[in-house]
Amino acid sequence: MGPIQILFGTESGNAEMVADDIADALEGRGLEHEVSAMENFEVDLLTSADFAIFITSTYGDGELPMTTAPFHDALVTAKPDLRSLRFAAFGLGDRTYDTYNNAVTVLASTLTELGATQVGETGRHDASGGESYSDTALGWLKQLLDDVALD
Amino acid sequence: MNRPPSGSSPTIAVVGSGPSGCYTAQFLRKLWPTSEIAVFDALPAPYGLVRYGVATDHQGAKAVTCQFDRLFERDRVRFLGNVRIGTDLDFAELVEAFDIVVLATGLMQDRPLGVRQDPRARVLGAGILLRGLNGYPDLGRSPELSAPLGSRIAIVGNGNVAIDALRLLAKDRSALAGSDVDDRVLDLLRPLPVEQIEVIGRSTASNAKFDLAMLRELGHLSNVDLAIGETAGDEENPVIGLLRDLAASRDKARGVETGEEIQVTFHFGQSPTAVTYADGRAVLETEGTDDASRIRRYEADSIITAAGFVAGDDSAPVSWSAPNVWRVGWLRRGARGTIPENRRDASQISESIGAALREGLLAPGKPGLSAVWSQIAPFVVEFDDWRRLDEHERGLALDSRCRRKVTDLDEMVGVAVGSGRPALQST
Numbered sequence: 259m260g261p262i263q264i265l266f267g268t269e270s271g272n273a274e275m276v277a278d279d280i281a282d283a284l285e286g287r288g289l290e291h292e293v294s295a296m297e298n299f300e301v302d303l304l305t306s307a308d309f310a311i312f313i314t315s316t317y318g319d320g321e322l323p324m325t326t327a328p329f330h331d332a333l334v335t336a337k338p339d340l341r342s343l344r345f346a347a348f349g350l351g352d353r354t355y356d357t358y359n360n361a362v363t364v365l366a367s368t369l370t371e372l373g374a375t376q377v378g379e380t381g382r383h384d385a386s387g388g389e390s391y392s393d394t395a396l397g398w399l400k401q402l403l404d405d406v407a408l409d
Numbered sequence: 410m411n412r413p414p415s416g417s418s419p420t421i422a423v424v425g426s427g428p429s430g431c432y433t434a435q436f437l438r439k440l441w442p443t444s445e446i447a448v449f450d451a452l453p454a455p456y457g458l459v460r461y462g463v464a465t466d467h468q469g470a471k472a473v474t475c476q477f478d479r480l481f482e483r484d485r486v487r488f489l490g491n492v493r494i495g496t497d498l499d500f501a502e503l504v505e506a507f508d509i510v511v512l513a514t515g516l517m518q519d520r521p522l523g524v525r526q527d528p529r530a531r532v533l534g535a536g537i538l539l540r541g542l543n544g545y546p547d548l549g550r551s552p553e554l555s556a557p558l559g560s561r562i563a564i565v566g567n568g569n570v571a572i573d574a575l576r577l578l579a580k581d582r583s584a585l586a587g588s589d590v591d592d593r594v595l596d597l598l599r600p601l602p603v604e605q606i607e608v609i610g611r612s613t614a615s616n617a618k619f620d621l622a623m624l625r626e627l628g629h630l631s632n633v634d635l636a637i638g639e640t641a642g643d644e645e646n647p648v649i650g651l652l653r654d655l656a657a658s659r660d661k662a663r664g665v666e667t668g669e670e671i672q673v674t675f676h677f678g679q680s681p682t683a684v685t686y687a688d689g690r691a692v693l694e695t696e697g698t699d700d701a702s703r704i705r706r707y708e709a710d711s712i713i714t715a716a717g718f719v720a721g722d723d724s725a726p727v728s729w730s731a732p733n734v735w736r737v738g739w740l741r742r743g744a745r746g747t748i749p750e751n752r753r754d755a756s757q758i759s760e761s762i763g764a765a766l767r768e769g770l771l772a773p774g775k776p777g778l779s780a781v782w783s784q785i786a787p788f789v790v791e792f793d794d795w796r797r798l799d800e801h802e803r804g805l806a807l808d809s810r811c812r813r814k815v816t817d818l819d820e821m822v823g824v825a826v827g828s829g830r831p832a833l834q835s836t
Contacts (some may be wrong), residue, residue, distance in 0.1 A: 270473050270476075271435070271473070271476050271752060272472070272475070272754060275476050305589075318620055318622060319620060319622045319625070320622075323749075324701075324749075343639060351622045352470075353469075354469055354623050355625065355626065383585045384469070385468070385469030385472045386467075386469035386587070386828060388468070388587070391472070391475055392475075399786070
């Protein structure tokens with residue numbers, strides 16, 4: 259299996275921090291991985307990837323962050339064949355707002371429409387809930403790794 | 410220690426530990442993993458606007474400090490609090506000591522309305538209000554925040570700060586669960602529930618600057634009745650549409666009234682012309698932004714102005730300039746944009762700093778913190794000290810609050826450095 263692609267889209271940097279945490283945790287388990295900002299990642303590369311972890315926040319009134327939106331647009335436009343891709347998704351949001359974690363839902367559903375298979379539950383961090391980003395993300399990752407064989 | 414070739418790793422001072430300063434430190438740390446980076450703040454607590462400006466009930470937005478904590482805990486960035494550049498340490502000395510100086514002091518002063526104002530009218534800046542509710546040091550004692558605002562309030566402005574002020578004054582104590590609101594200040598300003606709030610903005614509703622998500626949030630407040638006042642005929646837009654929907658869904662839910670409803674009315678396209686005083690009340694006089702004959706008067710016990718921010722005593726003066734000095738965030742761009750927008754600014758400024766060094770416009774070699782340490786050592790509050798204060802404040806929290814800030818500056822320092830502080834160590 260190729261390296262796990264960790265792709266993040268962020269506005270305030272929190273999703274990037276979560277991506278770094280997930281990368282560290284995979285490192286600790288000896289799992290090969292690469293971290294990229296979605297804005298710097300060619301969507302065609304996903305056709306040859308085996309497994310990817312998508313991390314995105316939600317911005318404004320439920321919109322995709324400025325760094326997630328172009329990546330999502332490219333997916334919708336280029337329609338890469340993602341049937342060989344398995345992925346997991348983690349969102350950062352704030353329950354104060356009605357559009358809580360809208361972006362990760364939009365992204366995951368687009369990936370699924372392109373043939374990719376989502377594994378595990380979509381992780382969701384609620385910034386207004388008081389739990390640290392790392393605790394939520396690493397708890398979610400542990401569950402994911404328990405459920406899915408990635409090596 | 411493995412240092413890169415000399416010249417490639419500059420010493421860096423950042424003035425101001427708000428979001429712009431911390432993001433800049435973060436980007437510069439990525440650029441130079443081994444550089445000495447020192448972040449100064451005039452206060453003994455870090456994070457500036459995140460701690461004292463972001464509304465106390467928006468703890469989700471405040472959680473961005475998790476990232477900044479890492480800078481100081483893991484990424485070897487030094488926090489040097491309780492050091493006011495220009496007072497405790499000369500700006501000229503800072504510029505001499507560090508290869509790169511980044512000014513990120515922000516803008517804190519409420520922009521005045523710029524109209525004739527009767528001194529008897531109670532007028533309060535939204536910035537001071539939010540800082541006061543956020544437990545800004547020694548502000549709770551100021552005369553501006555020590556008397557009740559009254560039952561009828563007019564808020565001037567149609568940006569997110571106006572909505573923050575409105576929401577915090579409308580929420581009852583229980584709706585502020587999980588916040589770190591300074592209850593003492595809130596009780597002083599609002600001993601009894603507010604009855605009426607009018608929000609008056611210059612812009613048409615189409616051009617109003619607040620985020621729809623902020624308006625939607627108001628729809629969740631069970632004690633708020635939303636209404637639309639002046640619209641200047643501009644009614645087919647998302648803001649008016651949303652306000653109508655929220656008002657309608659409130660009407661539907663009637664029957665569970667608590668008897669303590671707050672009537673909140675939004676007026677658009679009205680420009681203030683004067684603040685007068687009549688019958689013991691402040692009066693905001695306005696005219697239509699497009700039609701000066703459309704004159705209105707809004708009577709209120711207090712007027713809160715949310716017209717933006719300008720440089721005050723806490724902002725770096727224009728004269729602070731040198732070839733190795735950069736400005737970032739609100740100080741550079743003016744007081745606009747959210748925290749993410751200013752993160753992008755920090756990223757761009759960090760890139761230009763990197764380019765300046767690559768192109769040889771600056772030659773690193775200045776000693777950094779060691780050159781000024783002896784001057785600040787007697788009073789500096791470092792990150793471990795702040796951690797002590799941080800824990801102390803969390804421990805003080807009562808009534809479902811997440812924190813009770815220490816608001817006496819001397820007490821903050823005392824708690825932070827502890828009573829029996831060991832001999833100060835040099836770097």
